[in-house]
């Protein structure tokens with residue numbers, strides 16, 4: 020195995036939020052560089068794996084895309100178990116999806132097995148500027164209140180999508196005790212990942228609130 024192929028660890032990341040805010044679309048955009056305007060609701064859970072390189076360290080991401088519809092959510096506690104990162108999504112053109120964020124955070128608190136899970140708030144569909152119902156400032160304020168990273172994004176135009184995942188992973192690998200705790204064999208020592216300034220990683224789109 021070549022040195023740059025050494026895997027740092029496998030991280031479990033969850034995507035949660037109301038139905039039709041674009042969770043599956045963000046995942047598809049990130050893993051397959053595609054967008055489907057007629058995507059069907061997720062039933063239960065979808066799962067994709069993608070390997071990315073952060074600070075010269077390769078991380079394998081196991082990304083779980085959960086159903087937003089209550090009736091399709093059957094295995095909730097097991098989705099959350101062991102997750103190091105969570106992407107909480109709302110739709111900037113749906114006030115209702117924003118107002119439900121508290122409920123999703125409460126569920127996360129209830130089922131998450133880690134106290135220091137890294138959270139990213141994503142205001143998706145920012146291509147729908149004319150239909151906007153949630154101001155960016157409201158998203159920032161919510162994220163700040165709940166110690167989350169924040170970004171607006173669009174699975175349709177790909178704006179912010181790569182950045183959302185990369186910043187989340189960057190933050191996870193910089194959080195002591197979070198990823199090492201997976202106890203995987205062959206864990207490689209991080210090189211330079213603890214340096215400050217990771218917020219700038221994607222050209223400053225993401226904000227650490």
Ligand SMILES: Nc1nc2c(ncn2[C@@H]2O[C@H](COP(=O)(O)OP(=O)(O)OP(=O)(O)O)[C@@H](O)[C@H]2O)c(=O)[nH]1
Pocket residue numbers: 036037038039040041042043044045055056057058059060061062085086087088143144145146147172173174175176
């Ligand atoms: N304009 C626009 N539409 C989007 C965007 N992201 C997703 N959509 C559309 O919104 C609809 C719902 O997207 P999904 O990705 O299925 O939403 P979801 O959150 O996974 O929904 P559930 O599986 O029911 O929880 C689909 O028609 C998508 O094509 C976006 O960034 N912009």
